[in-house]
Amino acid sequence: MAFSTSDDDSQQRFALGFLFAIIALVVSAVVGTVVVQRGIARPAATPASAPAAEVVAPAGTLDIAGNEVARVVVDGSVVKFYFTSGRADLTADAAPALTDVVRAMKDGDRRVVVSGFHDATGDAAVNAELAKQRAQAVRDALVAAGAPEDRIELRKPELTQGDGNSAEARRVEVTLAAQ
Template sequence: MKMIFKPAALALAIALGACSSAPTTTSLLDQTRGDYMAAQNNPAVAQYAPVEFRQATAALDRANEAAARKDDASEVDKLAYIAKQRIGVAQEVAKQKGAEAQVADAARQRDQIRLDARTAEAENAKRSAEQAQAQAEAARSQADAARMATEAQASAARDAQAKADALAAQLADLQAKQTERGIVITFGDVLFNTDQAVLTEGGQHTLRKLADVLKQNPDRNVMVEGFTDSTGTSAHNLELSQRRAEAVRSALMGMGIEGTRVATRGYGEAYPVAGNDSAGSRQLNRRVEIVLSDAGRPVNSRR
């Protein structure tokens, strides 16, 4: 519902304008009245900044009342200036809160899209499993000996494929890549704020996905490697990258992963994946890489 504020003094000033004895006015007061009308016609101000707009209304009332009393122009301008500032505050608050509301709405839509996609993937996996089971049952009915051998092989293959598919599905959301060292998951400049080693709320949420993968694959270990850009001293960057790697390890342990399964290493500004001559390139270099070992094997050292 749109809230309408009409300053009494402004109405009084308009009414007196028709009389032969006009109230005192100034160009600043006229500008302030114009700003007020613009703010009053802005739905976002009424929605997101009602308190600030009421304060602006009261301030403009005082300026209009001074004008109606024919106070000195300097006094009118002083009150008009205060009102103009409060109007500006109301507009800025409305702008900021409106932007925050848009961001929140976009996040909700993104989460819903992700949920729908995962639901569809789960349904497809269920249908695939049901089809595979039906085929296996048909094969078992052909011959006893052949059926038993085939069933054993098919069961082992299904188990291995199901485990591989489950791991692939889990890692797909983390954009993992298979390398000679194992599966590598790269978290860009999203886990920490600039020059900080404390995980953000979003970083905690992202690491929970990795913790789920590790819980479901107890035969795999991880190496957490921290990297920075070249901004700052080498010693500072090395120390920061190690603290970030340790912060990831602590978070995983807090989520139920044994500390013996998580190793850490900070490399500072070494091993850049892009140049450090632009903000975009430096952002690519600020990262944490998680190396997930092959089943039952240690993580190979970086060459």
């Protein structure tokens, strides 16, 4: 039985169209994942006026290697910078929140209190030092973003060990306060 060339052309066009649709779907999924992980989809809110928590990167987000991704959460007048285990460096995703804190400090003639927390895993003394280094890293980043250093207070919280899971406990809180 011989097939006509129009049937072959039709089948080839269908196969190519289907292939292009699959490629478009994969590309869209990859771009969507990157947007969510990097917080590109949502601009950071001004900390002083944010009505609800805004997660720049979702809790428990993992990178391609399976490592936890640092994130920033804005909750009213408190900005929480979450860190990956054993690290005290801020990611580029923190820049918009830092800029908003500096703007709120300058616009409202406010000061900020920076407090570091840690999880319960490992050596307590090492964890306390890491919490201090994280708080200092946030303070230094605020100063680099233009915050007046004399209006930034580093304060050790009464309970430095955070509640909840370990990822939730590895954070620095920046709280806007009246001058």
